[in-house]
Amino acid sequence: MAANAKGRIRKAVEMILGGDLHDLPPPAPQIGSNRRLVIVSNRVNTPAQMKSNPGGLAVAMGAALHHRDALWFGSSGELVDAPADAPRISQEGNLVRALIDLPREDYNRYYAGFANGALWPLFHYRVGVVDFSHENYQAYLRINEEFARHLVPLLQPEDIIWIHDYQLIPLASCLRARGVTQRIGFFLHIPFPAPEVLTTLPVHGALMRAFADYDLIGFQSASDQTAFTDYMLRERDDATASNGWIEAYGRRFQVGTFPIGIDTAVVAGRARRAAGTARTRELKDSLSGRKLVIGVDRLDYTKGLVGRFKAVERMFEEHAELRRGVVVLQIAPPTRGDVAEYRRVRSELNGLIGHINGRFGEPDLLPVRYLNRQYSQDILFGYFRLSAACLVTPLRDGMNLVVKEYIACQDPDDPGIPILSRFAGAGQQLDAALIVNPFDTAEMATALHRALTMPLAERRERHKSMIDVLRGYDIHRWRDLFLTELICVDDQAELPLAEPPRAAAALAEAGT
Ligand code: G6P
Numbered sequence: 001m002a003a004n005a006k007g008r009i010r011k012a013v014e015m016i017l018g019g020d021l022h023d024l025p026p027p028a029p030q031i032g033s034n035r036r037l038v039i040v041s042n043r044v045n046t047p048a049q050m051k052s053n054p055g056g057l058a059v060a061m062g063a064a065l066h067h068r069d070a071l072w073f074g075s076s077g078e079l080v081d082a083p084a085d086a087p088r089i090s091q092e093g094n095l096v097r098a099l100i101d102l103p104r105e106d107y108n109r110y111y112a113g114f115a116n117g118a119l120w121p122l123f124h125y126r127v128g129v130v131d132f133s134h135e136n137y138q139a140y141l142r143i144n145e146e147f148a149r150h151l152v153p154l155l156q157p158e159d160i161i162w163i164h165d166y167q168l169i170p171l172a173s174c175l176r177a178r179g180v181t182q183r184i185g186f187f188l189h190i191p192f193p194a195p196e197v198l199t200t201l202p203v204h205g206a207l208m209r210a211f212a213d214y215d216l217i218g219f220q221s222a223s224d225q226t227a228f229t230d231y232m233l234r235e236r237d238d239a240t241a242s243n244g245w246i247e248a249y250g251r252r253f254q255v256g257t258f259p260i261g262i263d264t265a266v267v268a269g270r271a272r273r274a275a276g277t278a279r280t281r282e283l284k285d286s287l288s289g290r291k292l293v294i295g296v297d298r299l300d301y302t303k304g305l306v307g308r309f310k311a312v313e314r315m316f317e318e319h320a321e322l323r324r325g326v327v328v329l330q331i332a333p334p335t336r337g338d339v340a341e342y343r344r345v346r347s348e349l350n351g352l353i354g355h356i357n358g359r360f361g362e363p364d365l366l367p368v369r370y371l372n373r374q375y376s377q378d379i380l381f382g383y384f385r386l387s388a389a390c391l392v393t394p395l396r397d398g399m400n401l402v403v404k405e406y407i408a409c410q411d412p413d414d415p416g417i418p419i420l421s422r423f424a425g426a427g428q429q430l431d432a433a434l435i436v437n438p439f440d441t442a443e444m445a446t447a448l449h450r451a452l453t454m455p456l457a458e459r460r461e462r463h464k465s466m467i468d469v470l471r472g473y474d475i476h477r478w479r480d481l482f483l484t485e486l487i488c489v490d491d492q493a494e495l496p497l498a499e500p501p502r503a504a505a506a507l508a509e510a511g512t
Contacts, residue, residue, distance in 0.1 A: 035158045036069040037483075040151065042111075042167040044074035044099055071096045071159075073151050079104040087150050100150045102143060109139030112338040115167045118201065121341070123166060123190050124302040124396040127200050129341050137203050141170055148174035155180060160486060163214075165189045172213035185216040185486040187258065190398040191425070192224035195231040208235070212251040216486045218258040220398040220425040225257045258482045259429055261474040262404045264467070267381065271409035274382030283329075284386055291326050291452055294387040296380060296402050297394075299332040299372065301345040304393045304421065304438040309352045309368070311393075311444035316360045316367060319449055323360050326452060328367060328391075329383065333374040346372075377405075384409035389451040390418045392426070393438040399425035403433065407466045415463035417451040419444065429473070432465035 076088060076099035087098040102110075113136030121129035148171060155161075161184045163171050172184045198204050208231060211217055219225040232239040232248050239248035244255055274280055283292075293312075297303040309330075316323050330353070336342045353370045360367045375383075384390065390406040403418050403426045410416055420426060420433035427435055434447040 035160050035487075036071060036156060038071045038073060038151075038155065038159045038161045039164070040073045040147065040161065040168060040171065041164040042075055042115075043077065044072055044097055046097075069094050069096070071098060071154060073098045073100075073147075073154065075099065075107075075147075076101050078102075079107050084146070084150070087154070098150070098154055100146065102146060106139040106142050106146075108338070109136045110143035111167070112336065114140035116336050116339050119166045119169075120190070120302075122197065122201055123193050125191070125193055125197055126302070126395075127197060129301070130200070131340075132202060134202070144168060144170045144174050147171055148178055151175065152178045152180060155182065157182070160483070161185065162187065162482075162486070169207060170210040173210045176213045183215045183486055184213070185218065185482065186211070186214045187218040187260075187482065188224065188398070189220065189260070191221075191396055192219055192227045194227045195234050198227075198231055199235070205235070208232070209249055212246075212249040212253055214253055216254045216256065216482070218256055218482050218485075220257070220259055221428050222257050223428070224398075224425075225255050228255060254485065256482075256485055258478055258485075259425055259473065260399050260401070261470065261476075261478050262401055262408060263476070264404075264408045264470040264474045267405055267408040270378060271381040271385045274378050274409075275385045275411075277378075277382055279379050280382030280386060283383060287327055290324070291388040292383075292386055293326060293328045293389045293391060293448065293452070294383055294406070295328070295330045295332075295391040297330075297332055298335040299342065299346055299349070300335055301341050302394055302396055303332075304395045305330070305332065305349050306345065306352060307395070307438050307441060308391050308393045308444065309349065309356060310441045311448060312368065312391075313352075313356045313359070314441055314445035315448050316356070318445065322449070322452065323367065324362070324365060326367065327365075327369060329369045329371075329387075331371050331373070331375060331380070331383075334372050381405070381409045384416075385411060388416045389448060390416060391444075391448070392418055392424065393421045393436060393444060394424050395421070395438050397421065397424035397426075401426075403430065404470055407433075407463065408470055410463055410467075412460065412463060412467070414456065415459050417454055417459055417462060418466075419447045419451055429469055430466050432462040 072095060073087070078101040080101045081104055083103055084101040087100045090097050090099075113131075113133065117131040117136065121127070147168065152175065159182050161175070161180075161182055163184060163186045165188065169186070172186065175184065192198075198208075201207065211228075217228070219228065229241045229246065232246055233241055236248045238250075239246065241247075246253055246255060295305075295308065297305060299305070312328055316326075332349070334342070334346060349370075353368050356368050357366045384406045387406070390403065392400055392403040392406070394400060400421075403420050403424070406416070406418055407430070418430075418433045420430060420435055421438045422428075422435050423438060427433070434451055436444045436447045438444065
C-alpha cells in the first residue's frame with residue numbers, strides 16, 4: 001500500500017468513506033449512524049483515485065457511512081499565490097468532498113518545511129535529519145488556520161470530526177478557537193517519539209498543548225501511546241494519567257491504541273484474481289523458475305532500504321548457490337523530492353543496487369530489479385502472491401500496511417514469508433513473521449535465507465497465525481473501535497476517571 005503515492009491516509013479515508021461498495025460488509029449502524037462524519041486529512045482522493053485504489057479504510061467505514069452523510073475535507077493539491085477562495089465542493093452519493101487550494105509559499109514551508117522536514121524525521125527518531133525553523137513552524141500553523149477557516153462554515157452541530165496525521169496536529173486548537181464544540185478525534189498514523197527525542201524540537205511545548213484540544217487521540221501501538229503519556233507526566237506539572245485518560249492544560253482527554261488494519265478479505269480476493277492476470281504471468285515467466293523476493297516502499301529514508309540491500313548483498317555473498325536462484329524486485333516510487341534527505345538516500349541506493357548487480361549479475365540475469373515507479377494495487381497484489389518472501393525492514397514505521405497486504409495476498413497452501421522490522425508497528429502484532437532488527441545486516445541476511453529455505457509446513461503454520469491476526473483485527477474493526485470510543489467520549493462527564501476506555505478494553509480482550 002505504501003508504494004502507492006496516494007498515501008496511506010488517503011487510502012484509510014477512502015476506506016472510511018466507502019470504496020468499492022460491492023465489497024462492503026453489512027453496515028454498522030451502532031457507530032453514530034445518525035451523525036455526519038467529517039474526515040480531515042492533508043490529501044483527499046478523487047472519485048477516480050478511489051476506484052483505481054479502493055484499499056485501506058475506504059470499504060470499512062463505507063459500511064457505516066454510505067448510509068449517512070459524510071464530508072471529506074482537505075487540500076486540493078493546487079497551490080495559489082493568494083489566499084484561497086471558498087472550498088470546491090463535489091458530491092458522490094452521501095459523500096461530499098470539500099477541497100481547498102492553499103497559498104504556495106506557506107504550503108511549501110508547511111509541507112516540505114515543518115511537516116516533512118522536521119516532524120517526520122523527529123517522529124521517526126531521526127533527530128540528525130530534522131531541519132527546524134521558526135518560520136516553517138509559523139507557516140505550519142497558518143496552513144492549519146487556513147484549514148479551520150474553510151472548514152468551520154461547513155460544520156453542523158451533530159458532526160463527529162476525525163482528523164488524520166502529523167500535518168494537522170494544531171487543527172483542533174484552530175477549530176476550538178473558532179467556537180467548535182463538537183467531538184474531535186485525532187489519529188496519528190506515524191510513530192510517536194520518546195520524550196527525550198521530542199523535547200529536542202524547539203516548539204515541543206506548543207505542539208503538545210495542541211493535542212489537548214482533541215477528545216480522543218489514537219496511536220498505532222502501545223509504545224506510541226506510552227511515549228505520549230510519558231511526555232505529559234514528565235514535562236507537565238499539572239498532568240495526571242489514568243486508564244487512558246489524561247488531564248493536562250486544564251483539559252481532560254482520552255488516548256488509545258488502535259493498530260490500523262487492512263480489508264483482509266477483500267485484499268485476499270483481489271490477490272486470488274490478480275494471480276491469473278497477464279501482468280502476473282509476465283513477471284512469473286521472466287523469473288524462469290527463480291524465487292522472487294519483493295519489497296514495496298515509498299523511497300523514504302525511514303524505510304531502511306540501504307540497510308536492506310546491504311543484507312541482500314551479504315546473503316548473495318554467503319550463499320553462492322542462491323545467486324542464480326533468486327531475484328529481488330524492489331518497487332520504490334520517489335516521494336517528497338523537495339526535501340534534501342530524500343534525494344540523498346535515492347542516490348545512495350542507486351549506487352548500492354548498481355554495485356550488487358555489477359558484483360553478482362550475469363549477462364542473462366540481474367539479481368536486483370529496481371523500479372522507481374508506482375503500480376496499482378491489483379498489479380502489486382499479483383506480484384505479492386508470486387513472491388516467496390517480502391522485505392519490510394523500516395528503521396521506524398507507524399504500522400506498515402505493505403506487510404499486512406503481502407500476508408493477505410498469499411496462497412495459504414504455499415505461502416511466502418515476510419521479513420519484518422521490529423520497529424514497525426506491525427512487528428508488535430505479527431510475531432509469526434521473521435522479526436529482524438533493521439540495523440543488523442547479518443541478522444537480516446540470515447532471515448532472508450531462512451525465509452527462502454523454510455519448509456512448507458512451517459510456512460503454512462506461520463501464515464495461518466498471521467492471517468488469523470489480520471482477519472480478527474481488520475480495518476473495519478479499527479474504524480469501529482475508534483469511532484465507538486470517540487462517540488463514547490460524549491459521556492465522559494458521567495464516566496469516573498477509573499473506568500477503562502471501552503474500545504481499548506475490547507482491544508485488550510482481542511489480544512492485540
Ligand atoms: C505517510 C503519512 C501520510 C502521507 C503518506 C504519503 O503514510 O503517514 O500522512 O500522506 O505518507 O506521503 P505524502 O507526503 O505524499 O502525503
